[in-house]
Amino acid sequence: MIVxxxxxxxxxxxxxxxxAKKNIIKKIIGVITMEYAANLFLILVGYKARxxxxxxxxxxxxxxxxxxxxxxxxxxxxxxxxxxxxxxxALMVALCIRLYERYGTFDMSEIRxxxx
Numbered sequence: 185m186i187v188x189x190x191x192x193x194x195x196x197x198x199x200x201x202x203x204a205k206k207n208i209i210k211k212i213i214g215v216i217t218m219e220y221a222a223n224l225f226l227i228l229v230g231y232k233a234r235x236x237x238x239x240x241x242x243x244x245x246x247x248x249x250x251x252x253x254x255x256x257x258x259x260x261x262x263x264x265x266x267x268x269x270x271x272x273x274a275l276m277v278a279l280c281i282r283l284y285e286r287y288g289t290f291d292m293s294e295i296r297x298x299x300x
Contacts, residue, residue: 187228188225191224192221194221195218195221195222195225198218199218201214202215202218208290209290212276215272215276222265223265229258230255283295287299
């Protein structure tokens with residue numbers, strides 16, 4: 185149970201960085217932290233202590249397979265989320281670089297002021 189609370193704390197920490205910070209780089213780090221917390225939560229949902237791989241063999245009984253096997257769906261969702269997150273982070277960093285080239289700063293309030 186404490187692991188879920190720590191994951192929630194990690195997500196809230198990323199949300200705080202996203203909302204409260206003015207630096208674009210810190211906002212990107214907040215998004216990365218939130219993404220990591222969401223992926224960690226999905227992995228924890230699919231975890232089972234002393235679980236076995238969900239491969240049905242000839243010697244295993246079906247009841248043992250159902251009760252002890254680990255759900256592979258959260259793992260597949262996390263792999264997909266990592267790829268999508270990587271693309272999103274790359275887009276955010278590219279936009280951040282373009283903003284820095286144009287305005288010369290990473291501060292959002294300064295960019296708003298320079299924009300007019």
